[in-house]
Amino acid sequence: MQTGPEIRHSLCRMCDDRCGIDVHLEDGRIVDILGNKEHPWNRGRLCVKARAAVDMIYHPDRVLTPLKRTADGWEQIPLDQALDEIAGRLADVRDRYGARSIGVWKGEAIGFGQQETVARRFAHALGSPNYLSNDSMCYVGRYMGFTLVDGAWPIPDLENARCIVLWGANPPYAHPNMTQYITAARRKGATLVVVDPRMSAIARRADIHAQVRPGTDGALAWGLVRQFVEMDAYDKDFVEDHTIGFAKVVDYARTFTPEMVEAETGLPAATVKAMARMMADAAPRMAAYVGNGLEHHENGVGNIRAIAMIDGLLGALDREGGTLFKEPAPLRDLTLYDEMPLRHLSPLGTDRFPVLYDMRQECHTMTAMEAILSDEPYPLRALVMTGANPASTNPNSPKVLEALRSLDLLVVRDLFMTETTAVADYVLPAASFLERTELHAHAKHQIVSLTDKVVSWSDVQGEYDFWHDLAVRLGIGEYFPWEDETALNRWLLEPTGLSLETLEAHREGVEYSPPRVGRRRQAGFDTPSGKVEFASAYLKDLGYDELPVYHRPAYRREPDAARPFVLMTGARKLLYLHSRFRNIPRFRTAIPGPEVEMHPDDAAALGVADGDTIRLTSPIGAVDLPVKVVAENEILPGNLQVTHGWREANVNLVTHDDRFDPVSGFPLMKSIEVSVQKV
Ligand SMILES: Nc1nc2c(c(=O)[nH]1)N[C@H]1C(S)=C(S)[C@@H](COP(=O)(O)OP(=O)(O)OC[C@H]3O[C@@H](n4cnc5c(=O)[nH]c(N)nc54)[C@H](O)[C@@H]3O)O[C@H]1N2
Numbered sequence: 001m002q003t004g005p006e007i008r009h010s011l012c013r014m015c016d017d018r019c020g021i022d023v024h025l026e027d028g029r030i031v032d033i034l035g036n037k038e039h040p041w042n043r044g045r046l047c048v049k050a051r052a053a054v055d056m057i058y059h060p061d062r063v064l065t066p067l068k069r070t071a072d073g074w075e076q077i078p079l080d081q082a083l084d085e086i087a088g089r090l091a092d093v094r095d096r097y098g099a100r101s102i103g104v105w106k107g108e109a110i111g112f113g114q115q116e117t118v119a120r121r122f123a124h125a126l127g128s129p130n131y132l133s134n135d136s137m138c139y140v141g142r143y144m145g146f147t148l149v150d151g152a153w154p155i156p157d158l159e160n161a162r163c164i165v166l167w168g169a170n171p172p173y174a175h176p177n178m179t180q181y182i183t184a185a186r187r188k189g190a191t192l193v194v195v196d197p198r199m200s201a202i203a204r205r206a207d208i209h210a211q212v213r214p215g216t217d218g219a220l221a222w223g224l225v226r227q228f229v230e231m232d233a234y235d236k237d238f239v240e241d242h243t244i245g246f247a248k249v250v251d252y253a254r255t256f257t258p259e260m261v262e263a264e265t266g267l268p269a270a271t272v273k274a275m276a277r278m279m280a281d282a283a284p285r286m287a288a289y290v291g292n293g294l295e296h297h298e299n300g301v302g303n304i305r306a307i308a309m310i311d312g313l314l315g316a317l318d319r320e321g322g323t324l325f326k327e328p329a330p331l332r333d334l335t336l337y338d339e340m341p342l343r344h345l346s347p348l349g350t351d352r353f354p355v356l357y358d359m360r361q362e363c364h365t366m367t368a369m370e371a372i373l374s375d376e377p378y379p380l381r382a383l384v385m386t387g388a389n390p391a392s393t394n395p396n397s398p399k400v401l402e403a404l405r406s407l408d409l410l411v412v413r414d415l416f417m418t419e420t421t422a423v424a425d426y427v428l429p430a431a432s433f434l435e436r437t438e439l440h441a442h443a444k445h446q447i448v449s450l451t452d453k454v455v456s457w458s459d460v461q462g463e464y465d466f467w468h469d470l471a472v473r474l475g476i477g478e479y480f481p482w483e484d485e486t487a488l489n490r491w492l493l494e495p496t497g498l499s500l501e502t503l504e505a506h507r508e509g510v511e512y513s514p515p516r517v518g519r520r521r522q523a524g525f526d527t528p529s530g531k532v533e534f535a536s537a538y539l540k541d542l543g544y545d546e547l548p549v550y551h552r553p554a555y556r557r558e559p560d561a562a563r564p565f566v567l568m569t570g571a572r573k574l575l576y577l578h579s580r581f582r583n584i585p586r587f588r589t590a591i592p593g594p595e596v597e598m599h600p601d602d603a604a605a606l607g608v609a610d611g612d613t614i615r616l617t618s619p620i621g622a623v624d625l626p627v628k629v630v631a632e633n634e635i636l637p638g639n640l641q642v643t644h645g646w647r648e649a650n651v652n653l654v655t656h657d658d659r660f661d662p663v664s665g666f667p668l669m670k671s672i673e674v675s676v677q678k679v
């Protein structure tokens with residue numbers, strides 16, 4: 001039967017922005033994806049990746065049938081058989097080694113929210129504390145830095161700010177729709193400061209581009225704190241009423257003179273002063289945002305905590321035009337952490353990184369690789385993974401591959417064959433975001449929305465159906481009593497008082513509670529003391545620095561003459577999401593391959609030009625890449641940048657799985673010492 005043109009409303013979940021989309025169908029097939037003008041976040045605007053969903057969904061290489069590894073290669077098998085066999089093998093592992101030897105892993109394609117919590121629920125229902133994810137490297141470092149100080153990670157009120165400060169973030173590429181809020185504020189006269197060792201797309205538009213050395217942001221933050229105190233530009237009432245540790249802060253900040261900051265960060269002393277002036281002039285309407293650029297360092301959380309203190313000092317917290325505390329949607333919690341805490345079973349990594357588990361209930365993926373290879377502290381023998389490609393995206397990829405290959409069972413749910421499926425025992429076809437219905441809460445606008453299942457394929461399961469069917473086969477079906485996604489969504493939604501029907505009629509989202517400003521100032525902050533904690537007794541008790549003390553990056557502390565270059569990795573490209581989309585031909589035409597960004601002086605000294613191949617070597621390994629000589633002001637001499645996710649030259653061959661931020665456990669993937677040879 002032929003059906004005419006049809007428009008369905010949903011959300012794009014190619015990245016975490018989750019923009020409202022209008023999906024255009026003809027005869028049941030998606031022909032276009034346009035922006036939903038009703039959605040308060042993107043107001044009709046989309047980035048170029050949204051339309052790539054059409055290429056992705058109908059891609060000829062898509063995995064649409066379950067695959068089983070055999071001696072003769074991949075065999076296509078029926079879904080029921082795949083689930084039966086996987087359940088049988090998981091049951092064997094559970095019998096032999098105990099439930100905790102089974103891990104569950106979700107990747108960035110699944111995001112947080114419902115699809116993550118259902119995976120967490122499955123692990124706990126099975127009796128395993130080992131829930132793993134890409135968040136061993138993403139977001140959690142920032143979440144921790146801010147939560148330790150403010151009790152939550154506040155949301156910058158960009159459009160109402162008079163000064164916006166971005167630290168290690170590049171919204172035009174990474175959060176395209178965030179950029180429109182920055183532009184709106186700029187039109188109203190807001191100033192913009194971008195702290196980045198590179199001239200990023202957003203740094204180009206800044207009033208001040210603070211081009212610091214990688215990993216030295218903490219020194220700049222302390223230098224600004226010192227300036228605010230010197231200038232008498234801090235909010236005395238806020239500090240007095242709502243913070244603890246201020247006297248210690250003033251004392252510690254003393255040595256961070258503009259000249260000292262210049263020596264450490266490379267930023268001229270005059271720029272440090274100008275930046276402080278610009279922020280203080282706008283206060284309290286100063287909105288700061290910290291990106292992924294600060295997380296992948298050995299001093300990441302400390303640097304982020306130091307930055308977080310500035311909001312409190314300038315009185316910008318819980319204020320219009322500053323940073324806002326949004327109320328999370330009162331959806332039901334799918335996880336079983338309260339009903340069935342499994343902390344006593346030693347979730348992997350908890351002993352090394354207790355804060356990671358305390359604050360996020362996350363295990364540590366690098367520790368998990370060690371456990372697989374060594375059986376210490378106990379064996380981890382099976383992994384069920386969805387929406388992740390760690391053989392490309394985790395540090396020290398060869399070791400990741402070795403570990404995954406040595407498992408008794410690796411199951412991967414994906415849309416495509418990847419570096420990770422290459423070592424799997426079973427590959428299951430996963431539903432993309434347009435092939436499942438799920439609830440999303442958008443904290444910025446305090447709305448909840450329901451996505452639409454626009455396409456379906458016979459053997460392709462959504463996340464809930466998969467975990468449910470596996471649970472039933474493993475005898476833990478009682479934890480998955482909802483017949484399907486719809487029944488689950490209804491249950492999750494109940495406490496909000498909103499009905500599924502209302503959400504179906506308003507795919508652009510429905511407000512779950514009106515945003516309020518000033519509540520934390522009245523009721524107290526969500527920290528142990530109820531105050532903004534410049535000094536953390538919680539961290540001190542765990543043996544960490546009470547203040548966000550500045551620790552110099554290793555390449556500054558003990559320069560290694562054999563590895564004189566400092567490598568940053570992972571700066572986002574507009575068209576690619578981590579290891580995704582390299583199979584979209586028109587994207588390949590626009591950005592054909594990997595490259596290493598290099599300063600012209602370094603290129604001259606090495607005798608290399610655009611396109612020449614060089615080898616980067618770290619203690620972990622080596623990778624060969626073509627050179628891209630950038631303009632003089634785009635990168636600092638001695639610094640290099642390579643974006644991850646390329647199969648033909650994977651920069652995670654040289655990133656560290658053995659050096660971490662001590663609080664978050666995040667690996668060293670930026671500010672890495674490397675040597676360079678012409679090949
Ligand atoms: N197109 C696209 N969008 C994405 C993604 C993607 O892969 N592609 N990934 C999504 C995900 S999961 C994430 S986490 C976000 C990340 O998004 P953002 O947080 O905006 O991160 P990036 O775009 O990588 O920009 C980080 C910047 O930090 C700089 N940087 C590196 N080291 C340092 C440092 O020591 N100090 C400072 N101040 N800056 C530093 C880099 O030069 C880079 O310009 O993007 C999301 N959006």
Ligand SMILES: Nc1nc2c(c(=O)[nH]1)N[C@H]1C(S)=C(S)[C@@H](COP(=O)(O)OP(=O)(O)OC[C@H]3O[C@@H](n4cnc5c(=O)[nH]c(N)nc54)[C@H](O)[C@@H]3O)O[C@H]1N2
Pocket residue numbers: 106107108109110134137138139292296386387388389390392393394413414415416418430431432433569570571577578579580644645651652655669
């Ligand atoms: N060197 C270096 N490495 C990094 C970073 C860096 O800055 N530098 N950044 C890190 C960060 S912030 C992150 S978040 C991680 C991300 O790392 P990963 O979580 O591994 O993310 P992706 O590479 O995007 O892998 C997602 C996989 O999910 C599949 N997929 C797409 N849609 C769906 C879906 O709907 N369902 C399912 N089941 N699968 C789907 C894709 O085909 C892809 O294979 O990478 C990290 N790796």
Ligand code: SF4
Pocket residue numbers: 012013014015016017018019045046047048049050175176177
């Ligand atoms: S920013 Fe682009 S990729 Fe991300 S949700 Fe919006 S349209 Fe999709």
Ligand SMILES: [Mo]
Pocket residue numbers: 108137138139292
């Ligand atoms: Mo990320």
